[in-house]
Amino acid sequence: MTPVIPGFTYHEIPVAGGVSLHTAVGGSGSPVVLLHGFPQTHLMWRHVAADLADSHTVICPDLRGYGASGKPAETGPDVYAKRTMAADVVTLARALGHDRFALAGHDRGALVAFRAGLDHPEAITHLACLDVLPTLDMWEVMHGRTAAIGFHLYLMAQPPGLPEQMITASADAFFGHFLDIWAGDPGVVPPEIRTAYLDACRAAVPSIVADYRASAGVDAEHDHADRDAGNRLRMPVTVLQQDWGAALGFDAAALWGAWAPDLRHVTVTTGHFMAEESPADVTKALRDLLTRRPGPHRPEP
Template sequence: MPPAIPGFDLRRVPAADGVTLTAAVGGSGPPVVLLHGFPQTHLMWRHVAADLAADHTVICPDLRGYGASDKPAEAGGMTTDAVYAKRTMAADIVAVAAALGHDRFALAGHDRGALVAFRAALDHPGTVTHLACLDVLPTLDMWEAMHGTTAAVGFHLYLMAQPPGLPERMIAADPDLFFGHFLDLWARAPEAVPADVRAVYLAACRAAVPSIVADYRASAGIDVTHDAADRAAGNRLRMPVAVLQQDWGAALGFDAAALWSAWAPDLRHTTVDTGHFMAEESPATVVRALRDLLAR
């Protein structure tokens, strides 16, 4: 049997634009939605979700384009960029929660999932009650912060921003090498992603190269446009916000807490001593932060 979150059921849930997401759902109580990052699936939340399910309804979807969720190339007449805009992916999450009976919910995301969560909180402030973002900067700030040779750490961002064709073919030539590179590079504690879980991640990515690239390409285009419009309008996050990050801001020459503070008046920013995959490497740290957030 493939690994799963103990006590959780996998469900196919309608999202936006005729797209259906696969979500692991468990527990009972106030709802919390957890969004995975790259190159992972909802399974990255297995430890955190099991803890929160003691007193919360926990919903862990695979994002559109990832895992066992639908991977549309086009939908509702939208371009591929718009199909994978974080605004569209955020609408998925609101629709999935509503389909499961929740009009308001707390939301946490890691990496790509954090960008979707950030957009959901800006676009649906009456729906998202609390927001947690793990080890990421808002898209606009990320592109502005990266420069010079230090930006080499984000080479994949530039690769997948290229026009359709080249990045898909390059990655598809050896997807396990490409996606496995990040699992190896970003984990300070490699044993936190055991072989059976790693195999799930690699198989899921192998089957989703075009949609994963489309997600990243949208972040070099339409997502920047949306973030810039919100910045210009002075739109900010209205709910309590928690951000957990490694100390990579200092290494890359920017103040991550200051960048987040510009978006979130009610912010608790914490630098954590772990690798990028913090929900797997140090789940107790993440659980404490989320429970602290939910109590605010």
């Protein structure tokens, strides 16, 4: 049986073009949407979601192309563009009765959340991004030998065909590799959750690759256009991040600060899967974020 978040109800919510998002909803109060990363599903939020649900309506979808959500064919670059995936999230929240909501994302979900904050500032009240850089900045800071840590980014950026074949041939080893090396403590992902992650990824290789391929193309183009136009995140933003800069030679807080005038950037000591490794700290950071009021960058509703 596939694990679930206890106490949450599950829904299949249509968002666009015949795509539905598999979504867990729990609690009551002001809405918070939580977006998972790679190679995970909404289950990565199981601890944080249960905690937040005592005072918030918590919404945890599987992203388009992941988990039990719809996996449309990659018929063009926009199918898995973060712009498209961000629109999915806004449509999802509205279908559940929320025109405005707080949004937090980890890894791939953080890229979707970032794009939602830029494209839909009228909908996003607060924004949290966990352990990621905006797409354009990521491509610009990775270079030389240190870029080897992101080998999967380059593999999945290749044209359709070869990446899908290579990953499908050894899917559990490929996805399991990241669960092993990115965790500060591999034990935080128990066997039943690991199995759920691997099962979900094995069934979604083409769409996962398409998601990454979009980041090497259309997503970077969208970020570039926003940066050139001076578009910025207008809501309070919290970023929790490992100290990547020590290894890759960049100032993460400065990179994020260029996008987010109202920013709190926190360097953490956990591994990449911080919502599973240190859920109490992540929950506290999100609760603190939700107490911040919009500044001059965004008017009160």
